[in-house]
Amino acid sequence: MLTVTCASLSGGQGKTTTALFLGRSLAARGKRVLMIDADPQSSLSFYLGCELSSEQATLLEVLKKEVDVVDSLWNLDDRLALIPADDALDSAQDFLATSGMGAIVLRRRLSPLQDQFDFCVIDAPPQRSQLCMTSVGAADQLLIPAEASSKGLNSLLRTLDLVAEMSEVEAFQGQILGILPFRDRWLGRTQAKQSQKSLESMQEVAAGHPILPSILESEQFKKAIDQGVSLAALGYADLEYPFRTILEKLGC
Template sequence: MLTVTCASLSGGQGKTTSALFLGRSLAAQGQRVLMIDADPQSSLSFYLGCELSPDQPTLLEVLKKEIDVVDSLLAVDDRLTLIPADDALDSAQDFLATSGMGAIVLRRRLLPLQDRFDFCVIDAPPQRSQLCMTSVGAADQLLIPAEASSKGLNSLLRTLDLVAEMSEVEAFQGQILGVLPFRDRWLGRTQAKQSQKSLESMQEVAAGHPILPSILESEQFKKAIDQGVSLAALGYADLEYPFRTILEKLGCE
């Protein structure tokens, strides 16, 4: 199982959108995909239509090792499985902080699933927190979504700083898959000046890491999420190009 974590240290960077469409794209290619909602806001769980029953285990119980990780798995469809989250996940912060090895807890908890899935996609929370660090620490490949704006550039800088710090102490042992620009705005065939300037700045600060094709600003992403369908099903297969590129980098296209 190869684990891809989507992480960015600011809200509104397209992190959950990226995780959702990447997971669905992998599943559409016939891959066995595990998705993990590591954000207490639980947007990924909601987008995947997950309605938790009171006794449904979540990532919280997995991290605390209160259950076998297999018992937390929730089937979304034949190829897609979810470890969900809810508001209670925030209480895992203290556990991870006092465990003495918080950054590698999730990596260890996932070991029993290595042969069960082909890919794992983790949606990390948008704060520099214990939950974010354990999500990054679990990654073989790290995908960094960043809005094509000054806020996105700052988020990218902060995320790269965190990765550098974790790499220095070997808490992150994976690779950066790439920076994924989000909400790249075009007016017809002309790229908005703010988007163009932001992408140029991202190239400068990315320290040689790949800048992937942008997720374009489009209402079709929201429609696809709301309807639980692919962009191609809505007639906008061209908007899936960033994810096809990622699949190629992962050897799946």
């Protein structure tokens, strides 16, 4: 199982959108995919239609080792499963902080699933927190979505700093798959000046890490999420190009 974490240290950067469409795209290619909602806001769980019962285990119980990880899986279909979250996940912060190995806890908890799935896609929270660090620490490949704006550039810088710090102490042993510009705005065939300037700045600070094709600003993403369908099903297959590029980099 190859684990891909979507992480960026600010809200509104496209982490959940990226995780959702990437996971579904991998499953559509016939891959067995585990998705993990590591954000207490639990947007990924909501978008995937997960309605938690009192008996359903979540990522919180997995991290605390109160349940076997296999018993936490919410099977969406034959190829797609989810370890969900709810707002109680925030209480895992103290557990991870006092464990003495918070950054590698999730990696260890997932080890029994190595042969059950081809890919794991993790939606990390936007804060520089124990939950974020254990999500990054679990990654073989890291995707950094960043809005094509000054806020997105700042988020990218902070995320790269975190990755560098974790790499120095070997808490992150994976690779950066790429930086994924989000909400790249075009007016017809002309890129908005703010987007153009932001992408140029991202290139300058990327430190040699690849800048992937942008996720364009479009209401079709929201429609696809709300309807639970692909962009291609809505007639907008061209908007899937960034995800096709990611799949190619992952060997799919």
